[in-house]
Amino acid sequence: MPELLSDAFEQVQRDVDAAFDAFLPVPQDTRARLVEAMRYAVIGGGKRVRPLLVCATAKLFGVDRDAAVAAGCAVEAIHAYSLIHDDLPCMDDDDLRHGKPTLHKVYDEATAVLAGDCLHALAFDILTMPGTSSDPFVRAELVATLARASGHEGMAGGQMMDIVSDEEEYDLRQVTRLQQLKTGALLAASVEMGAVLGKVPPEGRTHLRAYARDIGLAFQIADDLLDVEGDEAKAGKALRKDEGQGKQTFVTLMGRDKARAQAKMLVDQAGEHLASYGNDAQVLVELAHFVVKRDH
Amino acid sequence: MPELLSDAFEQVQRDVDAAFDAFLPVPQDTRARLVEAMRYAVIGGGKRVRPLLVCATAKLFGVDRDAAVAAGCAVEAIHAYSLIHDDLPCMDDDDLRHGKPTLHKVYDEATAVLAGDCLHALAFDILTMPGTSSDPFVRAELVATLARASGHEGMAGGQMMDIVSDEEEYDLRQVTRLQQLKTGALLAASVEMGAVLGKVPPEGRTHLRAYARDIGLAFQIADDLLDVEGDEAKAGKALRKDEGQGKQTFVTLMGRDKARAQAKMLVDQAGEHLASYGNDAQVLVELAHFVVKRDH
Numbered sequence: 001m002p003e004l005l006s007d008a009f010e011q012v013q014r015d016v017d018a019a020f021d022a023f024l025p026v027p028q029d030t031r032a033r034l035v036e037a038m039r040y041a042v043i044g045g046g047k048r049v050r051p052l053l054v055c056a057t058a059k060l061f062g063v064d065r066d067a068a069v070a071a072g073c074a075v076e077a078i079h080a081y082s083l084i085h086d087d088l089p090c091m092d093d094d095d096l097r098h099g100k101p102t103l104h105k106v107y108d109e110a111t112a113v114l115a116g117d118c119l120h121a122l123a124f125d126i127l128t129m130p131g132t133s134s135d136p137f138v139r140a141e142l143v144a145t146l147a148r149a150s151g152h153e154g155m156a157g158g159q160m161m162d163i164v165s166d167e168e169e170y171d172l173r174q175v176t177r178l179q180q181l182k183t184g185a186l187l188a189a190s191v192e193m194g195a196v197l198g199k200v201p202p203e204g205r206t207h208l209r210a211y212a213r214d215i216g217l218a219f220q221i222a223d224d225l226l227d228v229e230g231d232e233a234k235a236g237k238a239l240r241k242d243e244g245q246g247k248q249t250f251v252t253l254m255g256r257d258k259a260r261a262q263a264k265m266l267v268d269q270a271g272e273h274l275a276s277y278g279n280d281a282q283v284l285v286e287l288a289h290f291v292v293k294r295d296h
Numbered sequence: 297m298p299e300l301l302s303d304a305f306e307q308v309q310r311d312v313d314a315a316f317d318a319f320l321p322v323p324q325d326t327r328a329r330l331v332e333a334m335r336y337a338v339i340g341g342g343k344r345v346r347p348l349l350v351c352a353t354a355k356l357f358g359v360d361r362d363a364a365v366a367a368g369c370a371v372e373a374i375h376a377y378s379l380i381h382d383d384l385p386c387m388d389d390d391d392l393r394h395g396k397p398t399l400h401k402v403y404d405e406a407t408a409v410l411a412g413d414c415l416h417a418l419a420f421d422i423l424t425m426p427g428t429s430s431d432p433f434v435r436a437e438l439v440a441t442l443a444r445a446s447g448h449e450g451m452a453g454g455q456m457m458d459i460v461s462d463e464e465e466y467d468l469r470q471v472t473r474l475q476q477l478k479t480g481a482l483l484a485a486s487v488e489m490g491a492v493l494g495k496v497p498p499e500g501r502t503h504l505r506a507y508a509r510d511i512g513l514a515f516q517i518a519d520d521l522l523d524v525e526g527d528e529a530k531a532g533k534a535l536r537k538d539e540g541q542g543k544q545t546f547v548t549l550m551g552r553d554k555a556r557a558q559a560k561m562l563v564d565q566a567g568e569h570l571a572s573y574g575n576d577a578q579v580l581v582e583l584a585h586f587v588v589k590r591d592h
Contacts, residue, residue, distance in 0.1 A: 027453075029473070030464055034448055034456040085413060090384075090405035109386035110459055113409070114452050117381060117416065121447030124420045128440035139436040144424035151417030152330055156410050157323075160330040163406055168326055177325070 005286040012052045015069045016076060017043050023073065023126065037107050037115035038122070041080045042073075045098040049219075049291070050075040050190040056283040057194025057208060070132040071142060071193050074123040078150045079186060081119040084112050086159070092241075099236030133197065141196045149189035158182025170248045176217065179250075183223070184216030207273045214270035215288045221263040222292040224249040225256065263292045301582040308348045311365045312372060313339050319369065319422065333403050333411035334418070337376045338369075341394040345515075345587070346371040346486040352579040353490025353504060366428040367438060367489050370419040374446045375482060377415040380408050382455070388537075395532030419446075429493060437492045445485035454478025466544045472513065475546075479519070480512030503569045510566035511584045517559040518588040520545040521552065559588045 001009075020042045026035045051072025058068035087094040087102040088109060094102055104112035126132060127142045148154060158181030161174075170178065191212040195205045228251055232239050250259045270288040274281040297305075316338045322331045347368025354364035383390040383398040384405060390398050400408035422428060423438045444450060454477030457470075466474065487508040491501045524547055528535050546555045566584040570577035 029470075030457045030460045031448060031453045033460065034453065038448065081413075085409050088386075088409065090386075091409060111456070113381050113384065113387060114456055114459075117377075117412075118448040118452045120413065120416050121443050121450075121452065124439055125443040125447060128436050128443065136432040136436040140424050140432040140439070143420055143436070143439045147417050147421035147424065151421055152327060152334065152414040154417075156414045156417065157327045157330060160407070160410055161326045163410075164326045164329065174325075 001290060002286050004282060005290060008052060008056065008283045008287075009048065012048050012055055012069070012072065015055075015065075016048050016051050016073055019069050019073045023122065033107070033111060034114055034118060037103055037111050038118055040106060041084055041103055041115060041119060042077060045100060046076070046080070047294070048072070048076065049287070050079055050186060052287060053187060053190035053212075053284075054194045054197075056281075056287065057191050058197045059194075059283075060277055060280050061195070061198025061200060063194070063197045067132055067197055068194065070126055070129065071197055072190070074126045074132075074142070074146060075186060075190050075193065077119045077123040077126065078146060078155070081116040081123075082150070082155060082159070084116040084119070088112060091163075094238055096237050135199075138196060138199065142193055145189050145192050145196060149185040149192075154181055154185035154189075155183075158185065165247055166245060172250075172253045175248055175250060175253060179220040180213075180216060183220045184213065187216045187219060188212040207276060211270045211273040211284065211288070214266045214273065215291055218263045218266040218270065218288065219291045221250045221259050221266070222294065224251045225259060225263070226294075227251075228256065267292050297586060298582050300578060301586060304348060304352065304579045304583075305344065308344050308351055308365070308368065311351075311361075312344050312347050312369055315365050315369045319418065329403070329407060330410055330414060333399055333407050334414055336402060337380055337399055337411060337415060338373060341396060342372070342376070343590070344368070344372065345583070346375055346482060348583060349483060349486035349508075349580070350490045350493075352577075352583065353487050354493045355490075355579075356573055356576050357491070357494025357496060359490070359493045363428055363493055364490065366422055366425065367493055368486070370422045370428075370438070370442060371482065371486050371489065373415045373419040373422070374442060374451070377412040377419075378446070378451060378455070380412040380415070384408060387459075390534055392533050431495075434492060434495065438489055441485050441488050441492060445481040445488075450477055450481035450485075451479075454481065461543055462541060468546075468549045471544055471546060471549060475516040476509075476512060479516045480509065483512045483515060484508040503572060507566045507569040507580065507584070510562045510569065511587055514559045514562040514566065514584065515587045517546045517555050517562070518590065520547045521555060521559070522590075523547075524552065563588050 024035055024039050026032050054072040054075060055068040083097060084103050086092050087097055088104055095105055096102065103115060123146060124143055127146065128139050133139050150156060158178050161178040162182055191208050192205065195208055226235060227239050227241060230239050254262065267288045271285040274284055320331055320335050322328050350368040350371060351364040379393060380399050382388050383393055384400055391401055392398065399411060419442060420439055423442065424435050429435050446452060454474050457474040458478055484505065487504050488501065491504055522531060523535050523537060526535050550558065563584045567581040570580055
């Protein structure tokens with residue numbers, strides 16, 4: 001990983017951990033278990049791709065770092081809640097996440113359901129704190145962007161399409177749509193929220209949206225390749241799951257070589273969309289390349 | 297039930313059903329199952345106590361009816377998601393809700409988890425729609441109020457205290473705290489949101505907050521009495537659960553007679569807090585009395 005990008009990742013990982021630590025003091029009553037579970041899920045794990053997208057985009061427009069980190073934490077809280085619920089026995093039934101036991105394994109299923117729900121609420125709580133933005137227009141638009149991207153018209157809708165994919169024979173168009181919702185919507189929201197914080201009007205977000213769309217698809221193609229070719233120890237989660245479930249993925253539909261070429265094309269294209277930002281967008285451009293090269 | 301109150305309930309039930317119908321068109325793809333499950337949970341069921349609290353409070357300040365109904369739908373979406381997740385096998389494992397099979401019985405557990413999550417997101421989506429308020433200050437404050445009331449510092453925090461109550465021997469102070477969070481926080485948020493829509497500054501909300509606190513406790517005492525004395529057919533859900541689980545409730549800690557007297561005192565007191573609003577607050581006063589007399 002280029003030094004510029006690895007420095008940016010390290011900084012955002014440190015800042016996000018510190019922010020969650022401050023957002024989540026453990027109460028001195030029987031809710032302690034719940035808040036400890038929430039902390040387990042959001043502190044000290046995950047690559048923080050989404051917060052980095054928020055921060056790197058916000059930086060293009062000179063946004064205050066603390067505000068960008070707070071908004072990044074909100075997206076990450078949504079991402080974390082979705083992983084907790086996904087890992088439940090009634091969903092994907094996973095035991096390992098980010099190389100650690102999943103939350104319902106460490107605590108129990110009821111605590112996992114609740115901790116997920118609380119992280120979901122925390123995301124919107126964070127976005128409406130005056131520290132995130134002193135401008136209520138911005139706060140309201142951040143909430144609207146994240147709520148739309150995470151609900152049935154976004155991430156969770158894609159989840160549902162994924163769940164029923166065992167029964168349906170999706171073609172490439174449908175798999176693309178599924179992934180645009182399941183993974184792409186939240187990645188796109190991260191970039192969008194950076195622009196919202198920077199008070200960029202919608203008509204000024206065209207290049208950023210194109211970038212986000214391309215890396216969203218590239219991210220998922222890379223994930224499908226990782227599922228087939230990856231190393232479980234490095235990935236920190238169970239792999240070879242798609243094949244076992246007979247799911248259609250970019251890899252089953254395109255083959256590995258074409259999938260890899262498509263991901264590379266998307267990443268190059270993503271970088272080109274940011275040409276007008278010049279060197280300022282270097283972290284975002286490098287992040288696009290990282291997305292397809294990552295081994296976890 | 298007095299005619300004024302029953303008319304108000306009927307109107308809000310009709311308006312909330314119509315609003316959810318408009319918020320949730322069924323998509324023409326494999327997300328249809330998810331949206332149908334969401335509709336099952338929020339259309340044509342429930343008393344709509346929370347939306348009525350929003351609407352009746354908002355009406356005190358001349359708020360547009362559609363705006364109040366939208367905010368009421370947001371609170372109801374949070375309430376509905378919490379019931380769906382509560383009813384899951386890993387939580388309370390209930391088969392019946394509002395006299396209908398619970399969502400995971402009609403669909404499946406994975407769909408129930410996701411439909412709950414999507415209603416959670418929908419709540420915040422609704423609050424940031426310009427139709428709910430043209431004032432971004434109001435939109436942001438509505439979100440802040442609802443997010444805080446429903447997360448680990450509110451409803452879900454109370455849920456957690458309830459779950460661990462099997463292992464803990466709570467005293468009256470602790471049960472009161474638990475119920476203030478689990479049930480009271482969302483009822484209080486409903487009243488608060490009516491005031492937010494009415495642009496009442498925080499210092500002008502003292503009486504309304506006192507009213508909400510009193511009916512919140514009265515509501516839960518009545519629920520505990522209903523669990524002991526109620527008719528399952530009328531309640532539309534399983535009863536006699538507290539006793540079976542050996543839980544401390546207002547009834548086990550105070551006895552039925554004292555609990556009933558306490559609820560009545562709270563309801564009278566709740567009405568007195570609204571004295572300065574005169575006849576305009578009649579629906580809210582009658583709603584307080586209904587809360588302890590209801591049989592479901």
